[in-house]
Amino acid sequence: MKERNVGGLRCSEVLAALSEYVDGELDRSMVDKVENHLLGCPNCERFGRNFGSMVVSLRKESQQSPEAELEVMSRLLERLRSAKTEA
Numbered sequence: 413m414k415e416r417n418v419g420g421l422r423c424s425e426v427l428a429a430l431s432e433y434v435d436g437e438l439d440r441s442m443v444d445k446v447e448n449h450l451l452g453c454p455n456c457e458r459f460g461r462n463f464g465s466m467v468v469s470l471r472k473e474s475q476q477s478p479e480a481e482l483e484v485m486s487r488l489l490e491r492l493r494s495a496k497t498e499a
């Protein structure tokens with residue numbers, strides 16, 4: 413897939429940061445960058461959507477999913493969804 417630079421991050425940087433994003437280990441400013449990239453980059457938006465639902469279901473199955481993490485993921489999915497309908 414082609415690298416794009418959206419929101420100050422390249423695709424590879426976003427993908428590298430995604431698991432930390434899900435785990436809530438990123439700085440606030442980095443979270444914003446990741447979200448901006450996901451919202452602005454069709455490649456990563458698709459990937460983020462799949463990744464997000466995968467992570468959420470994995471977390472559900474392996475129980476002990478801190479609600480904060482699900483909260484982060486659902487917020488991401490919500491933003492992706494609303495960005496889609498607004499476009």
Ligand SMILES: [Zn+2]
Nearest residue numbers: 423453455456
């Ligand atoms: Zn991207």
